[in-house]
Amino acid sequence: MVHLRLVVPSDRVDRVLAALERVPSVTNVVHLRGAARRPDGDLVLFDVPREAASLVVDDLRALGIERDGSIALEEIDTAISDAAKRAEVVAAGMPADAVVWEELEEHTSESSELSVSFLAFMVLSALIAAVGIITDSTILIVGAMVVGPEFGPLAGFCVAVVQRRASLAARSLVALLVGFPLAMLATYLATLALRASERAPDDLTAADHPATLFIANPNVYSFLVALFAGTVGMLSLTTSKSSALVGVLISVTTIPAAANVGVAAAYQNWDDCLGALAQLLLNLGALVLAGIATAGAQRVVYARRQLRHMEARGGRQG
Numbered sequence: 001m002v003h004l005r006l007v008v009p010s011d012r013v014d015r016v017l018a019a020l021e022r023v024p025s026v027t028n029v030v031h032l033r034g035a036a037r038r039p040d041g042d043l044v045l046f047d048v049p050r051e052a053a054s055l056v057v058d059d060l061r062a063l064g065i066e067r068d069g070s071i072a073l074e075e076i077d078t079a080i081s082d083a084a085k086r087a088e089v090v091a092a093g094m095p096a097d098a099v100v101w102e103e104l105e106e107h108t109s110e111s112s113e114l115s116v117s118f119l120a121f122m123v124l125s126a127l128i129a130a131v132g133i134i135t136d137s138t139i140l141i142v143g144a145m146v147v148g149p150e151f152g153p154l155a156g157f158c159v160a161v162v163q164r165r166a167s168l169a170a171r172s173l174v175a176l177l178v179g180f181p182l183a184m185l186a187t188y189l190a191t192l193a194l195r196a197s198e199r200a201p202d203d204l205t206a207a208d209h210p211a212t213l214f215i216a217n218p219n220v221y222s223f224l225v226a227l228f229a230g231t232v233g234m235l236s237l238t239t240s241k242s243s244a245l246v247g248v249l250i251s252v253t254t255i256p257a258a259a260n261v262g263v264a265a266a267y268q269n270w271d272d273c274l275g276a277l278a279q280l281l282l283n284l285g286a287l288v289l290a291g292i293a294t295a296g297a298q299r300v301v302y303a304r305r306q307l308r309h310m311e312a313r314g315g316r317q318g
Helices: 010-021 050-062 082-090 101-111 116-135 138-147 151-163 166-196 210-216 220-238 242-249 254-266 270-317
Strands: 002-008 027-036 041-048 070-075
Touching: 002 010, 002 050, 010 027, 010 041, 010 050, 027 082, 041 050, 041 082, 050 070, 050 101, 050 270, 070 101, 101 151, 101 166, 101 220, 116 138, 116 166, 116 210, 116 254, 138 210, 138 254, 151 166, 151 220, 151 270, 166 254, 210 254, 210 270, 220 270, 254 270
Parallel strands: none
Antiparallel strands: 002 041, 002 070, 027 041
């Protein structure tokens, strides 16, 4: 279930309450007249199953509530109520598969910001991967994958493309276009420093790091794994199965590939440098392709549900 808190201008509260009454899955409606300040208005509280949350928000936006008031959503962990159970039965679909588009937009928008913390995570995760490449440690490579924050902007870009939000797409691209080159530069400089201090070997050949050679050797399996991971990653963000996201992060070699570009450049190993760059671009392309396809398919399903909802609402009005 999702709990919604509305601040509604007093002249529109009757229309809002009427709209909520026309949705059978809305329950636990509370109306407190004149209770809100800044903005002034009435306070309306209610619960709705996840699968109907975005449909109800669309109804509220049609009344302009977000312009003169506010709409806030929060997840309900536990609801002990027969009315809530009946509401979930009435709502079409399964809660675990439902997409709350407003929640997704907010989450991906926050994850797509070019911030100091984002850049710090990009650099630090790449440095961990660089040490893993130099020492041939797969454990460090996996750790770098988990730490890397790059899936946030990637998901933000996919959602922006599907919803045609140019500003979010631009912010996501900027974060990626700044973050990855900075990570490469950091690993390049760090590797030079390690070599100068004799903490890294003078040469780094294939025989020196056989366990991490795959990072600079893209193939069809690299593309397929990134494609599958991108699909799972988008599903984990758009539904309630967020625990799967960790598996996505350790399935693709975006951060290790970026780190390997810097490490190989520091050793002037241009074959590995180009191979790692190709691996990075291949992974990014597959992730974006899968993310757009997945979010696009979910949006098509939602559009059909939205049409049925509008038809049913019209019938109840009649």
